[in-house]
Amino acid sequence: MKLKKLLLSLLFLVFCSSGFAQSSKELTRKKEALQRDIELAQKNLNRTTNGKKLTLSQINAIKAQVRLMQEKISTINSEMKNLDNQITENTGKVHNLQTRLSDLKKEYAGMIRFAQRNQNSYDKMMFIFAAKDFNQAYKRIKYLQQFGQYRKKQASYIQGTEKDLNNKIVVLDKDLKNKNSLLKEQVNEKGKLDKKKNEQAVVLNQLSKQEKQYKQDISKKKQQQAAIDKDIRAAIQREIALAKKKADDEDRERQRIAAAKAKAENKPVPVTSSPKAQTNSEALRATPEAAKLSAAFENNRGSLPSPVANGYITSHFGTYMVDQASGRNEGVTYQTGEGAAVRAVFNGKVSTIFDKFGKYYVIIKHGEYFTVYENLKSVSVSKGQDVSTKQTIGVAGTTDGVPEVGFQIHRGSAPQNPESWIAR
Structure with missing residues (x-):
């Protein structure tokens, strides 16, 4: 014992x-x-x-x-x-x-x-x-x-x-x-x-x-960011509209095939109805592949890698204050190292690439989710290209001489707080 x-x-x-x-x-x-x-x-x-x-x-x-x-x-x-x-x-x-x-x-x-x-x-x-x-x-x-x-x-x-x-x-x-x-x-x-x-x-x-000059700089940056966010939202809305149009076209095609089959079999032709109105989520998840990718993205909430291998967040999601000047960030901002690679946080397809104010912006579609990578010096992917998790999509650009990358996550057109999705 x-x-x-x-x-x-x-x-x-x-x-x-x-x-x-x-x-x-x-x-x-x-x-x-x-x-x-x-x-x-x-x-x-x-x-x-x-x-x-x-x-x-x-x-x-x-x-x-x-x-x-x-x-x-x-x-x-x-x-x-x-x-x-x-x-x-x-x-x-x-x-x-x-x-x-x-x-x-x-x-x-x-x-x-x-x-x-x-x-x-x-x-x-x-x-x-x-x-x-x-x-x-x-x-x-x-x-x-x-x-x-x-x-x-x-x-x-x-x-x-x-x-x-x-x-x-x-x-x-x-x-x-x-x-x-x-x-x-x-x-x-x-x-x-x-x-x-x-x-x-x-x-x-x-x-x-330097308050006067500083507030002018902040105001200018806010205007630029507002223009960038407007382009991002417009690009996402275009993707949603395309998804809805594709779903409507497929619905009409199904009705056409059903009518042709009924006519060939001498049966009453089904009454043609207008395509069912779909929500953004339904349209973006309409295909089995899109639904599977959306579910996989959701299941990785809290464990997605950050868009830069080394870096720290300096601006958080939502409204922020700098001295007496306020602003709003639709995502988060990372300061990183010079020449840092920017990487996709999940498997998806590049839906949009645009440049504005001398920098590149990349939007990747993950079913009904979109990730946005801002302030890139260069881009190494093309529109329509499939990308994998942690694949390099470009190089970080600089703001006032400091390497910075903006990062956003949207569910449809609704911005999400990236910090609840990215692994700590």
Whole structure:
């Protein structure tokens, strides 16, 4: 029974340790990814600080850095919390193993004393021959054999417990060193964050001095984006209209075939009716292929790859404020690296490519869904081409010298928040 309890305890310790290690690895990967984004934001910020004129990209880069730094500190705090839990758990395990080891040694010492008192062969023979009958004598012989085997097992348990205890002490020491390292990293990151916030305050102070010029730039960008969004909506509406026309044509063709068949068979010709009015969703999902693709796209909600392999979001979906100027984003905006590849987030067909204000815009159809890729320097696909998930469709363009890509998702003509579709 004691052996069974010991084995169950050890299995539980192994299970807990593996669960912690997995969580710790995930936090470490997240922290490393955040650090890469912080460094990328600094590179983009360096591109804009050479000019005297304050730009929206510069403000977005600083804000992104502050947000990423805060998220990194939060991740470090989660790592420390995990380590605190692990240290507490391992400390308890060490105490339990120490108690268990002490009990095993006391029990083993008692067996040794008993063996010493009965080590004389004559005493053992007398113990056997003192039995009342043959069965009892046989049981006493088996008892003496089992006692010797059990003593050997106890010695093995003691060695195993000592080994486990030493291993847990090593792990505990490692956890304490890791916590100390994380504390230093946390202090360092908080110092960087304070410095970045001071830099942000300087920029915002500069913004107030350039407020008039800055608001003019914002107004110009809003007008340009409104024109781009209008073209995007028009392109999607054309696709919807084509889908409805195709569905109507197919409905009429079915009626024509049915009428011709009835006439050939001398049966009453069915009354021809107007094509059934279809919703946008019904028209875009009219074919089995389109319905299957739409369902597959929906099933990947929350796990789609981002349109750039490396980058961070600087403008979120919906209405946003920059100082006193407001705007609206029908999708999200990524700042990325120079010459970054822009990739399709899911299988589909390129439905539209157009250029405006010196940049390219690509719309890919996924059944009743559309994904839009904005601000491309160049395009490597053509209209009507089938594309696959993560296939490169172009190269990121720049805004005020910073590589940026806009990304939108539409269900029919209704814009969706991409952040609820893209994997974090």
